């Protein structure tokens with residue numbers, strides 16, 4: 001176990017390792033991001049965390065970058081190596097893989113792919129079925 005000094009950290013990269021994302025190369029994506037960061041000697045600047053499901057399974061494999069609040073979809077080992085070089089190191093997000101981004105105090109869809117359903121609608125539907 002380690003306790004990292006985060007004082008040099010510029011970005012927190014969350015890599016979904018829920019079931020759908022693992023079936024879509026989630027483990028390989030995680031290892032590729034970490035390897036590319038290490039290749040550039042940038043471990044102090046970019047902190048990575050594996051997560052459980054983030055509720056965007058149709059977008060698997062999902063990767064999120066903060067503080068920008070950019071959610072990426074359909075990431076592969078190849079695209080995350082580009083993400084490290086372009087977004088993390090150069091500040092140029094990969095627009096073609098963005099599904100949402102944080103803007104004006106809320107997440108905005110980019111129009112790339114499925115919008116999804118609001119959680120409140122899903123909860124009402126489950127309540128109607130009596131499964132809550």
Ligand code: FES
Pocket residue numbers: 016017018019020021022052053054055056057058060061062
């Ligand atoms: S498993 Fe990754 S979003 Fe659901």
